[in-house]
Amino acid sequence: MRTKKLKIYDELTSRVSYYYSMLQEVRERLLIIIDDLDEEMLDFTPDERNFETIGTLLFHIAAIEWSWVFEDIDGLEMDYEKFKHAFALRSDVDIPQLKGKKKLFYLNQLKEVREEVFIRLTKFSDEDLDKIVESDTEKFSIEWILFHILEHETMHIGQILLLKRLYEKQSLGRFT
Secondary structure (H helix, E strand, O other), X not given: OOOOOOOOOOOXXXXXXXXXXXXXXXXXXXXXXXXXOOHHHHOOOOOOOXXXXXXXXXXXXXXXXXXXXXXXXXXXXXXXXXXXXXXXXXXXXOOOOOOOOOHHHHHHHHHHHHHHHHHHHOOOOOHHHHOEEEOOOOEEEHXXXXXXXXXXXXXXXXXXXXXHHHHHHHHOOOOO
């Protein structure tokens, strides 16, 4: 079995570096998966009212990462106007999905949030990962939050791969 050596980030403690390395590996996979997407593919959805576009999912990944770190851990308020389209299709809001954006827009959002998160993570000690933070209804350890960000992005990668396949089938006239 081949094992991949995790990158060491000198600015991070060992446990924090472990999670950040995994976040970066998942992000690298995401970037490879979306590398060949054009604007039409970013805007594709088989059902506008029930499935996010790939672009909306990319923006959602960035927004949720920001939210978990800065809202849930630090207690900051999210700039709703900036991120509102990341929550399209939620039953409690009437927000359209983003369309007509270049891939660079989504890449910049993902990059900017990850850079902010990295800076924030440099301030954590290994012991901080065991700290409990509270949302309105639940409690989480900071370590669980980092795991959940990783899990969240991974699940959306699966959705993006499925949407790519559906787009390709539709383009070939094999999906209606």
